[in-house]
Amino acid sequence: MLGSLSIRDRFLISPLIGVLLTLILYFTSDQILQSHAKLFSHINESNLPQISEISQVTLLLSESNSEIITLLLESEGFDEEEIYVEGKKQLNNLYRIKERLAKSINEQESLIIDDEDIFLAIKNAFRDYLTEARLSIEMSSVDAKQASYELVLANKKLKTLNQLFLKLSQHYSNNLTEQAKLVEGTLYQETYITELAIVLIALMLWSAFYFSKHTSKGLTQVYSALIKLSKGDIAIENYQHNDAYIKNIWTAVCQFKQSIEKSERYQNELLIQKFAMDQHFIIATTDLKGVITYANSKFSEISGYSIDELIGSNHRIVNSGNQPKVYWQNMFNIVSKGNVWHDEVLNKAKDGSEYWVDTSIIPMTAVEDKNKITGYIAIRTDITDKKLQHQKLIDANVIAESAVIAKGQFLASMSHEIRTPMNGVIGMLELVLNNELDTKNRQQLELAQVSAKSLLSLINDILDFSKVDAGKLELESTEFSLQNLLSEFTESMQIQAKQKDVLLQLTMKNLSDKVVIGDPGRIRQVLTNLVGNAIKFTKKGSVSIEVKLIEYSESTWHFNCVITDTGIGLPQKSLENLFDSFNQVDASTTRKYGGTGLGLAISKRLTTLMAGDISVTSEVKVGSSFQFTIPLSKSNKIVEKTIQRPPTLAELDIPTWPENTRLLLVEDNRVNQLVILGILKRFGLKADVAINGAKAISALEQSNNCYDVILMDCQMPEMDGYDATRHIRKNQLVNYSASTPIIALTANAMNGDREKCLKAGMNDYLTKPIEPELLLTKLKHWLFIQ
């Protein structure tokens, strides 16, 4: 039970017993003292003052008596009146003594001594004396002798009174002696203070001894164990103790020992990690000002400075000076706020050589306050070699990119260069075929026309592919009807299908009167490629187009299209690379079926560009099935049920033009001049020709600005279409009609041409080769607006 006391309580027990002892002694002795004091005060209150009072009264009486005697003896020398005055004084004196005696006696109750009430006796004796003395004084002024006689009688009474006083004094003295004896007895009265004190002192000593013995032994063992632990020796003996307090201390010591073991383990792990890190990283620590406080051997090895040289130097010692001051200020701003800074830095070694390091600077914080930064750790990796390789790669990439750009430019110029003569060829053939010809010639020319168109489409494919590849192809986003698009497309493909005796079928699900937003031209291009291939590779049988519109979300549909043929099919192994560029099943296919082999690659790229995907399943000699899915945005519009079919040239609806309609054709190419003039002639229109921009401007000036529409080629010698247009628009503000419409005719099919033309001040835009019906539409628009 005592073992469970806390150390404080143990040390408090002895003093507590001491305090208890003192308190007991204090109160007991106080009580005794008080009882003694009472006895003494009783003596004081009773006997002593009375003895003194009796003595004083006796004295006063004797004095008064002798005064009276003196008065009577000297009465012969005084007259009656003087004796009366003196006697009166003595009498009053006696009255005062009487009062005093009455006061001291009346306070007492009766006191019996020798069967006699002594107080009553004294009272009576005094009264007798007073009577005699009064008579004596009364007589003194009348007859001194008689008075002396009376006084003798009075003195007899006085003697009796004095005897009584003596008796009372003796009585009081006896009382006093008895009381003194009583006090003496009480003073030595037995108390148990001594015994109690002995027991308490013994208890005090025992408790002090008991606790100091038990506790100090335990504490000494703990102390020596702690000394051992503090010296790093963790092999300590664990004593068994019943004492709960010491046991608790031992538990704490054991936990301390375990934590030391644990921290040693951690330290060891950290040392291993540090060793490993030193093999790989440059590690340094600095204080807040950047002065190096630690550097590892790797740092020394790479920088060329010894560790001693590094420690104490500012970290700027390895600064190559390649970064501006602001760069380091920025770094300091980051780390001083407690953040980690990371970058690749060029440092300078002692010999002046430079090396690249991948650097992290981490702020170190104080143990007690995580917000207080005490210094920084820099961890670096030498990346000089990597950096060199990286630079090589960058250089190589620059070369590769410039090659790609060169290729793009080549393609763009090629497309222009090829398109221009092709325009002439196709346009001329068109014009010739409009004339009356014999059957053989017509067949030959039509064949030439088909070949030319085929060649143009081939060029367009290559151009498209390169545009997609260069990321220069941009998608349109217009509202259109899928149903109309598919119907028109299928109709246009029917001619081709009929020629091959293949049945072409279109099945649409859930498509009616839905307008979508997307790029109809590119969807048509994918369809053309896939359906064209299907017809091409099917000798007999059918090609089916199955289309579904699946609701994907509130704003989006998924347009799903499956084109199935009964053609030659594809071998399984060739399916994987089917959508790669310039890939046909084998080289012989190209020879047998023609084509660039770009169709599927373009389709794949276009669907991907439209956020869709394309796939194929096939079996040799059974047929193939191509499927693509494209997400399309929903539109609120509803399809107008009109079927538009591009009219043939013969079918064109040519209006009656306003009188004196004059056009100006600005075109440097002689063939193109003839083609366009031919088309215009059929429309019933005439045009003046200018061979470049400068000529066009002078023509305008000469004609006094009377042209209704200008058809402007863009690329011409001397002054091109753009400059001419800008000049016309600028001068028109002063001289010319500001509203002369200018329609661009360009072979530049690359993206951005249209914007370039409009920006220069042109009103509209047509690409070569010129489609007659499109030109008619534009002319109708601009001429009738006028």
Next chain:
Amino acid sequence: MNNKIFGLLFLVIISTWSQRVAAMEKYAAEQPAHELIESLKSGGYIIYMRHGITKRKDKNRAKKAIDLTRCETQRNLTEEGQLQVARIGKVIKSLKIPIGKVKSSPYCRTQDTAKAVFGAYEVDDLLAYSMAKLEKESAKLGQHLYDSILSVTDTKNNTVFVGHTANLKDGLNIWPKPEGVAVIFKVEQGNIIFKGMIKPDDWPSVK
């Protein structure tokens, strides 16, 4: 506050007492006895008369406290004394001195004197012998005598008080000597005027 009042009262008492004494001394010029006897005839005077001659050695007297109802406990007139007061009574009667109110101390010796000299009298207990009294009581009796004399208004007759030495000493500071003496006063303008003493032998003999 109280102290102030007592102080003031004390001053008043002292001043009245000293006035009284001063009044006595002012007229200290005593008139000779025969003139006094002549004056008494016209009345308006106050006569304070001490009792006649008494016994000195009286061994028969009971040695006890004085009892006013019992003459044997008192000092009484001697035979000589009785003759003395009887003679004075005859003289006053024969001189036709007008006597008004007579007051006597309750002692036997004063009552005997009053009866023998003036005939009819009243006993005034406060004229009792003030000798053996306490100082305060003596003063009280003296004051009573003084007041009694001052309040006398009878101008036709002489007013008489028969008493002892001590009372006159305590009341008016005059010691009447010897036994049987008559002390004469007159009240004039609120003051008691001491006129003189007529000793027993001063009285003329009766023809």
